[in-house]
Amino acid sequence: MTEYWVSQGNKWCDFCKIYISNNPLSIRTHELGQRHKDNVSKKLATMRKESAAKEKQQKEAARALKAIEAKAKQSYQKDLASFERSNDPSAELEPNKKSADEAQSSSATKSGDGVASSSKGGAAPGRVVSTPLNPTRAVKGAPSSIAVNKRKRDDGKAKVISKEEAEALKAREAARKRMEEREKPFMGLYKSY
Template sequence: MTEYWVSQGNKWCDFCKIYIANNPLSIRTHELGQRHKDNVAKRLATMRKESAAKEKEQKAAARALKEIEAKAERSYQKDLVSFQSVDTSTGLDSNKKKTDEAQCSAATTNGNGAASKSKGGPAPGLVISTPLNPTRAVKGKPSSVAVNKRKRDDGKAKAISKEEVQALKAREAARKRMEEREKPFMGLYKSY
Protein backbone atom coordinates (compact mmCIF):
# COMPACT_ATOMS: atom_id res chain seq x y z
CA MET A 1 0.00 0.00 0.00
CA THR A 2 1.33 3.38 -0.91
CA GLU A 3 1.58 6.16 1.57
CA TYR A 4 0.72 9.71 0.60
CA TRP A 5 2.46 12.77 1.97
CA VAL A 6 0.04 14.98 3.85
CA SER A 7 0.91 18.57 4.62
CA GLN A 8 0.76 19.58 8.23
CA GLY A 9 -1.68 22.46 8.57
CA ASN A 10 -1.09 25.75 10.30
CA LYS A 11 -2.69 26.85 13.55
CA TRP A 12 -4.01 30.38 13.98
CA CYS A 13 -3.22 32.16 17.23
CA ASP A 14 -6.11 34.51 18.06
CA PHE A 15 -4.06 36.55 20.50
CA CYS A 16 -1.03 37.16 18.27
CA LYS A 17 -2.89 37.13 14.93
CA ILE A 18 -0.34 34.82 13.28
CA TYR A 19 -0.11 31.27 11.96
CA ILE A 20 2.16 28.73 13.65
CA ALA A 21 3.00 25.16 12.72
CA ASN A 22 0.37 22.71 13.89
CA ASN A 23 2.48 20.42 16.02
CA PRO A 24 2.73 20.21 19.80
CA LEU A 25 6.33 21.45 19.99
CA SER A 26 5.71 24.61 17.93
CA ILE A 27 2.48 25.37 19.80
CA ARG A 28 4.13 24.96 23.21
CA THR A 29 7.12 27.07 22.18
CA HIS A 30 4.86 29.84 20.91
CA GLU A 31 2.67 29.84 24.02
CA LEU A 32 5.69 30.04 26.32
CA GLY A 33 7.09 33.02 24.39
CA GLN A 34 7.01 36.54 25.78
CA ARG A 35 5.12 38.04 22.81
CA HIS A 36 2.21 35.59 23.23
CA LYS A 37 2.06 36.20 26.98
CA ASP A 38 1.94 39.98 26.45
CA ASN A 39 -0.85 39.66 23.89
CA VAL A 40 -2.90 37.45 26.26
CA ALA A 41 -2.47 40.01 29.06
CA LYS A 42 -3.62 42.83 26.74
CA ARG A 43 -6.69 40.88 25.66
CA LEU A 44 -7.67 40.14 29.28
CA ALA A 45 -7.25 43.80 30.22
CA THR A 46 -9.53 44.96 27.38
CA MET A 47 -12.12 42.33 28.32
CA ARG A 48 -12.13 43.59 31.91
CA LYS A 49 -12.52 47.21 30.76
CA GLU A 50 -15.39 46.33 28.42
CA SER A 51 -17.25 44.37 31.09
CA ALA A 52 -16.80 47.18 33.62
CA ALA A 53 -18.13 49.75 31.11
CA LYS A 54 -21.09 47.50 30.29
CA GLU A 55 -21.93 47.04 33.97
CA LYS A 56 -21.66 50.80 34.57
CA GLU A 57 -24.01 51.46 31.65
CA GLN A 58 -26.57 48.97 32.99
CA LYS A 59 -26.48 50.59 36.44
CA ALA A 60 -27.00 54.04 34.89
CA ALA A 61 -30.00 52.77 32.91
CA ALA A 62 -31.51 51.21 36.05
CA ARG A 63 -30.97 54.45 37.99
CA ALA A 64 -32.61 56.52 35.23
CA LEU A 65 -35.59 54.15 35.16
CA LYS A 66 -36.03 54.47 38.93
CA GLU A 67 -35.98 58.27 38.63
CA ILE A 68 -38.61 58.20 35.90
CA GLU A 69 -40.85 55.94 37.99
CA ALA A 70 -40.45 58.20 41.02
CA LYS A 71 -41.42 61.30 38.99
CA ALA A 72 -44.44 59.50 37.57
CA GLU A 73 -45.55 58.46 41.06
CA ARG A 74 -45.23 62.05 42.34
CA SER A 75 -47.24 63.35 39.38
CA TYR A 76 -49.92 60.73 39.99
CA GLN A 77 -50.16 61.71 43.67
CA LYS A 78 -50.51 65.41 42.71
CA ASP A 79 -53.32 64.53 40.29
CA LEU A 80 -55.13 62.54 42.98
CA VAL A 81 -54.89 65.42 45.46
CA SER A 82 -56.17 67.98 42.93
CA PHE A 83 -59.04 65.68 41.90
CA GLN A 84 -60.08 65.14 45.52
CA SER A 85 -59.97 68.88 46.26
CA VAL A 86 -62.27 69.60 43.29
CA ASP A 87 -64.63 66.79 44.36
CA THR A 88 -64.91 67.95 48.01
CA SER A 89 -65.46 71.61 47.20
CA THR A 90 -69.05 72.79 46.90
CA GLY A 91 -70.21 74.50 43.78
CA LEU A 92 -70.14 73.93 40.08
CA ASP A 93 -67.32 71.42 40.01
CA SER A 94 -69.21 68.68 41.88
CA ASN A 95 -72.38 69.30 39.85
CA LYS A 96 -70.38 69.18 36.66
CA LYS A 97 -68.86 65.86 37.74
CA LYS A 98 -72.31 64.38 38.35
CA THR A 99 -73.62 65.51 34.98
CA ASP A 100 -70.48 64.19 33.26
CA GLU A 101 -70.98 60.79 34.92
CA ALA A 102 -74.63 60.74 33.85
CA GLN A 103 -73.69 61.60 30.28
CA CYS A 104 -71.02 58.90 30.20
CA SER A 105 -73.37 56.23 31.53
CA ALA A 106 -76.09 57.26 29.05
CA ALA A 107 -73.62 57.23 26.17
CA THR A 108 -72.33 53.75 26.97
CA THR A 109 -75.78 52.13 27.07
CA ASN A 110 -77.94 51.55 24.03
CA GLY A 111 -81.75 51.64 23.87
CA ASN A 112 -82.17 48.28 25.67
CA GLY A 113 -80.19 49.45 28.68
CA ALA A 114 -77.33 47.07 27.86
CA ALA A 115 -73.83 48.45 27.69
CA SER A 116 -72.39 48.86 24.21
CA LYS A 117 -69.10 47.21 23.32
CA SER A 118 -67.28 50.44 22.48
CA LYS A 119 -65.62 52.19 25.40
CA GLY A 120 -65.59 55.68 23.94
CA GLY A 121 -69.32 56.30 23.80
CA PRO A 122 -71.92 55.79 21.10
CA ALA A 123 -71.07 54.50 17.65
CA PRO A 124 -69.62 57.17 15.37
CA GLY A 125 -72.10 56.60 12.53
CA LEU A 126 -75.46 55.18 11.67
CA VAL A 127 -76.17 51.99 13.64
CA ILE A 128 -77.95 49.24 11.71
CA SER A 129 -80.03 47.00 13.93
CA THR A 130 -81.16 44.57 11.21
CA PRO A 131 -78.72 41.90 10.05
CA LEU A 132 -76.99 42.47 6.75
CA ASN A 133 -77.97 39.03 5.47
CA PRO A 134 -81.62 38.36 6.36
CA THR A 135 -81.40 34.70 5.28
CA ARG A 136 -78.79 34.08 7.96
CA ALA A 137 -80.53 34.89 11.23
CA VAL A 138 -78.02 33.27 13.60
CA LYS A 139 -74.36 34.11 13.56
CA GLY A 140 -72.23 31.01 13.19
CA LYS A 141 -75.04 28.86 11.84
CA PRO A 142 -73.58 25.84 10.01
CA SER A 143 -74.01 25.69 6.27
CA SER A 144 -76.25 23.15 4.58
CA VAL A 145 -73.18 21.35 3.24
CA ALA A 146 -71.78 20.89 6.75
CA VAL A 147 -75.09 19.49 7.99
CA ASN A 148 -75.21 17.05 5.02
CA LYS A 149 -78.35 18.57 3.57
CA ARG A 150 -78.76 18.58 -0.15
CA LYS A 151 -80.85 20.70 -2.40
CA ARG A 152 -84.01 19.12 -3.71
CA ASP A 153 -84.26 18.22 -7.34
CA ASP A 154 -87.02 20.17 -8.96
CA GLY A 155 -87.51 17.46 -11.52
CA LYS A 156 -87.10 20.07 -14.21
CA ALA A 157 -84.30 19.53 -16.67
CA LYS A 158 -82.25 22.63 -17.25
CA ALA A 159 -81.75 23.73 -20.80
CA ILE A 160 -78.08 23.10 -21.63
CA SER A 161 -76.49 24.39 -24.81
CA LYS A 162 -74.23 22.29 -27.04
CA GLU A 163 -71.14 24.19 -25.88
CA GLU A 164 -71.95 23.42 -22.24
CA VAL A 165 -72.43 19.71 -23.06
CA GLN A 166 -69.03 19.64 -24.81
CA ALA A 167 -67.37 21.47 -21.90
CA LEU A 168 -68.84 19.01 -19.40
CA LYS A 169 -67.62 16.05 -21.47
CA ALA A 170 -64.14 17.58 -21.76
CA ARG A 171 -64.06 18.21 -18.01
CA GLU A 172 -65.08 14.61 -17.23
CA ALA A 173 -62.46 13.23 -19.65
CA ALA A 174 -59.76 15.40 -18.04
CA ARG A 175 -60.81 14.23 -14.58
CA LYS A 176 -60.53 10.58 -15.66
CA ARG A 177 -57.09 11.16 -17.22
CA MET A 178 -55.87 12.78 -14.04
CA GLU A 179 -57.31 9.97 -11.92
CA GLU A 180 -55.48 7.38 -14.03
CA ARG A 181 -52.24 9.36 -13.79
CA GLU A 182 -52.53 9.74 -9.99
CA LYS A 183 -53.42 6.10 -9.16
CA PRO A 184 -49.83 4.98 -8.49
CA PHE A 185 -49.28 7.89 -6.12
CA MET A 186 -52.38 7.14 -4.05
CA GLY A 187 -51.01 3.81 -2.82
CA LEU A 188 -54.06 1.97 -4.12
CA TYR A 189 -52.21 -0.27 -6.52
CA LYS A 190 -48.90 -2.04 -6.02
CA SER A 191 -46.64 -2.78 -8.96
CA TYR A 192 -44.56 -5.96 -8.55
Protein backbone atom coordinates in the same frame (compact mmCIF):
# COMPACT_ATOMS: atom_id res chain seq x y z
CA MET B 1 -0.64 1.15 -1.49
CA THR B 2 0.99 4.44 -2.07
CA GLU B 3 1.18 6.95 0.77
CA TYR B 4 0.40 10.58 0.08
CA TRP B 5 1.91 13.55 1.83
CA VAL B 6 -0.72 15.59 3.66
CA SER B 7 -0.10 19.11 4.87
CA GLN B 8 -0.78 19.69 8.55
CA GLY B 9 -1.85 23.25 7.97
CA ASN B 10 -1.38 26.14 10.32
CA LYS B 11 -3.05 27.11 13.59
CA TRP B 12 -4.27 30.67 14.15
CA CYS B 13 -3.48 32.31 17.48
CA ASP B 14 -6.32 34.70 18.35
CA PHE B 15 -4.27 36.59 20.91
CA CYS B 16 -1.16 37.18 18.78
CA LYS B 17 -2.93 37.35 15.41
CA ILE B 18 -0.43 35.04 13.72
CA TYR B 19 -0.30 31.55 12.23
CA ILE B 20 1.87 28.88 13.85
CA SER B 21 2.62 25.32 12.77
CA ASN B 22 -0.09 22.89 13.76
CA ASN B 23 1.97 20.46 15.80
CA PRO B 24 2.14 20.06 19.58
CA LEU B 25 5.76 21.21 19.91
CA SER B 26 5.22 24.49 17.99
CA ILE B 27 1.97 25.22 19.82
CA ARG B 28 3.54 24.61 23.27
CA THR B 29 6.62 26.67 22.39
CA HIS B 30 4.44 29.57 21.21
CA GLU B 31 2.18 29.48 24.27
CA LEU B 32 5.16 29.48 26.64
CA GLY B 33 6.70 32.47 24.85
CA GLN B 34 6.72 35.99 26.33
CA ARG B 35 4.94 37.56 23.35
CA HIS B 36 1.93 35.23 23.71
CA LYS B 37 1.76 35.74 27.50
CA ASP B 38 1.80 39.54 27.08
CA ASN B 39 -0.95 39.41 24.45
CA VAL B 40 -3.12 37.17 26.68
CA SER B 41 -2.72 39.55 29.64
CA LYS B 42 -3.60 42.56 27.39
CA LYS B 43 -6.72 40.78 26.13
CA LEU B 44 -7.84 39.94 29.68
CA ALA B 45 -7.27 43.54 30.80
CA THR B 46 -9.37 44.92 27.93
CA MET B 47 -12.12 42.38 28.70
CA ARG B 48 -12.16 43.51 32.34
CA LYS B 49 -12.34 47.18 31.32
CA GLU B 50 -15.18 46.51 28.86
CA SER B 51 -17.07 44.52 31.47
CA ALA B 52 -16.68 47.27 34.05
CA ALA B 53 -17.80 49.92 31.55
CA LYS B 54 -20.82 47.83 30.57
CA GLU B 55 -21.77 47.28 34.20
CA LYS B 56 -21.41 51.00 34.92
CA GLN B 57 -23.61 51.83 31.92
CA GLN B 58 -26.27 49.39 33.10
CA LYS B 59 -26.24 50.92 36.60
CA GLU B 60 -26.60 54.41 35.12
CA ALA B 61 -29.50 53.25 32.96
CA ALA B 62 -31.21 51.66 35.97
CA ARG B 63 -30.67 54.85 37.99
CA ALA B 64 -32.12 56.95 35.15
CA LEU B 65 -35.14 54.65 34.89
CA LYS B 66 -35.77 54.94 38.63
CA ALA B 67 -35.62 58.74 38.35
CA ILE B 68 -38.02 58.71 35.40
CA GLU B 69 -40.43 56.42 37.23
CA ALA B 70 -40.29 58.62 40.33
CA LYS B 71 -41.06 61.73 38.26
CA ALA B 72 -43.87 59.90 36.46
CA LYS B 73 -45.37 58.76 39.75
CA GLN B 74 -45.12 62.29 41.14
CA SER B 75 -46.78 63.69 38.02
CA TYR B 76 -49.51 61.06 38.23
CA GLN B 77 -50.21 61.94 41.85
CA LYS B 78 -50.31 65.61 40.91
CA ASP B 79 -52.77 64.87 38.07
CA LEU B 80 -54.97 62.84 40.41
CA ALA B 81 -55.00 65.66 42.93
CA SER B 82 -55.95 68.22 40.27
CA PHE B 83 -58.65 65.86 38.98
CA GLU B 84 -60.08 65.51 42.47
CA ARG B 85 -60.05 69.29 42.85
CA SER B 86 -61.86 69.70 39.54
CA ASN B 87 -64.59 67.31 40.71
CA ASP B 88 -65.26 69.33 43.88
CA PRO B 89 -68.71 70.50 42.66
CA SER B 90 -69.92 66.87 42.80
CA ALA B 91 -68.68 66.70 46.40
CA GLU B 92 -70.89 69.68 47.27
CA LEU B 93 -74.02 67.66 46.38
CA GLU B 94 -75.98 66.03 49.16
CA PRO B 95 -74.49 62.71 50.21
CA ASN B 96 -77.69 60.77 49.38
CA LYS B 97 -77.90 62.07 45.80
CA LYS B 98 -75.54 60.91 43.10
CA SER B 99 -74.30 63.13 40.34
CA ALA B 100 -75.15 62.25 36.75
CA ASP B 101 -71.57 61.14 36.13
CA GLU B 102 -71.59 58.74 39.07
CA ALA B 103 -74.96 57.30 38.03
CA GLN B 104 -73.73 56.81 34.47
CA SER B 105 -70.48 55.15 35.57
CA SER B 106 -72.29 52.86 38.02
CA SER B 107 -74.80 51.85 35.34
CA ALA B 108 -71.93 51.12 32.97
CA THR B 109 -70.36 48.91 35.64
CA LYS B 110 -73.63 47.07 36.21
CA SER B 111 -74.29 46.59 32.50
CA GLY B 112 -70.94 44.86 32.09
CA ASP B 113 -69.45 47.09 29.38
CA GLY B 114 -66.00 46.32 30.70
CA VAL B 115 -64.96 49.93 30.31
CA ALA B 116 -65.60 51.12 33.82
CA SER B 117 -65.12 47.81 35.62
CA SER B 118 -61.67 47.17 34.17
CA SER B 119 -59.97 49.70 36.48
CA LYS B 120 -58.76 48.52 39.87
CA GLY B 121 -60.51 51.17 41.95
CA GLY B 122 -64.02 50.37 40.70
CA ALA B 123 -65.75 52.96 38.57
CA ALA B 124 -63.71 54.99 36.13
CA PRO B 125 -62.98 58.57 37.16
CA GLY B 126 -65.01 61.04 35.16
CA ARG B 127 -67.56 60.40 32.48
CA VAL B 128 -67.62 57.08 30.66
CA VAL B 129 -67.93 57.56 26.92
CA SER B 130 -69.86 54.71 25.34
CA THR B 131 -70.21 56.15 21.85
CA PRO B 132 -67.24 56.51 19.52
CA LEU B 133 -65.61 59.91 19.55
CA ASN B 134 -65.90 60.27 15.77
CA PRO B 135 -69.14 58.68 14.53
CA THR B 136 -68.21 59.21 10.87
CA ARG B 137 -65.18 56.98 11.27
CA ALA B 138 -66.44 53.41 11.17
CA VAL B 139 -63.16 51.54 10.70
CA LYS B 140 -59.65 51.63 12.07
CA GLY B 141 -57.00 53.58 10.24
CA ALA B 142 -56.91 57.07 8.90
CA PRO B 143 -59.60 57.94 6.37
CA SER B 144 -58.42 58.93 2.94
CA SER B 145 -58.25 62.58 2.08
CA ILE B 146 -60.76 61.98 -0.70
CA ALA B 147 -63.33 60.59 1.76
CA VAL B 148 -62.82 63.55 4.08
CA ASN B 149 -63.19 65.95 1.16
CA LYS B 150 -59.94 67.72 1.88
CA ARG B 151 -59.11 68.12 -1.77
CA LYS B 152 -62.33 69.79 -2.76
CA ARG B 153 -62.60 73.53 -2.28
CA ASP B 154 -65.96 75.14 -2.40
CA ASP B 155 -65.43 78.75 -3.42
CA GLY B 156 -68.99 79.18 -4.55
CA LYS B 157 -67.82 79.74 -8.12
CA ALA B 158 -68.74 77.37 -10.90
CA LYS B 159 -65.50 75.85 -12.12
CA VAL B 160 -65.13 75.35 -15.83
CA ILE B 161 -63.94 71.82 -16.52
CA SER B 162 -62.63 70.84 -19.90
CA LYS B 163 -63.84 67.70 -21.63
CA GLU B 164 -60.49 65.95 -21.11
CA GLU B 165 -60.45 66.81 -17.41
CA ALA B 166 -64.02 65.53 -17.00
CA GLU B 167 -63.06 62.23 -18.66
CA ALA B 168 -60.00 61.94 -16.42
CA LEU B 169 -62.10 62.57 -13.29
CA LYS B 170 -64.64 60.00 -14.45
CA ALA B 171 -61.88 57.43 -15.09
CA ARG B 172 -60.33 58.14 -11.67
CA GLU B 173 -63.67 57.67 -9.92
CA ALA B 174 -64.29 54.40 -11.78
CA ALA B 175 -60.81 53.14 -10.83
CA ARG B 176 -61.42 54.09 -7.20
CA LYS B 177 -64.70 52.17 -7.16
CA ARG B 178 -63.06 49.11 -8.75
CA MET B 179 -60.30 49.16 -6.18
CA GLU B 180 -62.82 49.56 -3.36
CA GLU B 181 -64.83 46.58 -4.60
CA ARG B 182 -61.68 44.51 -4.95
CA GLU B 183 -60.53 45.29 -1.39
CA LYS B 184 -63.86 44.85 0.42
CA PRO B 185 -63.19 41.20 1.40
CA PHE B 186 -59.79 42.13 2.82
CA MET B 187 -61.14 44.82 5.11
CA GLY B 188 -63.30 42.37 7.05
CA LEU B 189 -66.31 44.61 6.73
CA TYR B 190 -68.29 42.46 4.37
CA LYS B 191 -69.01 38.75 4.50
CA SER B 192 -68.65 36.84 1.28
CA TYR B 193 -71.04 33.88 1.02
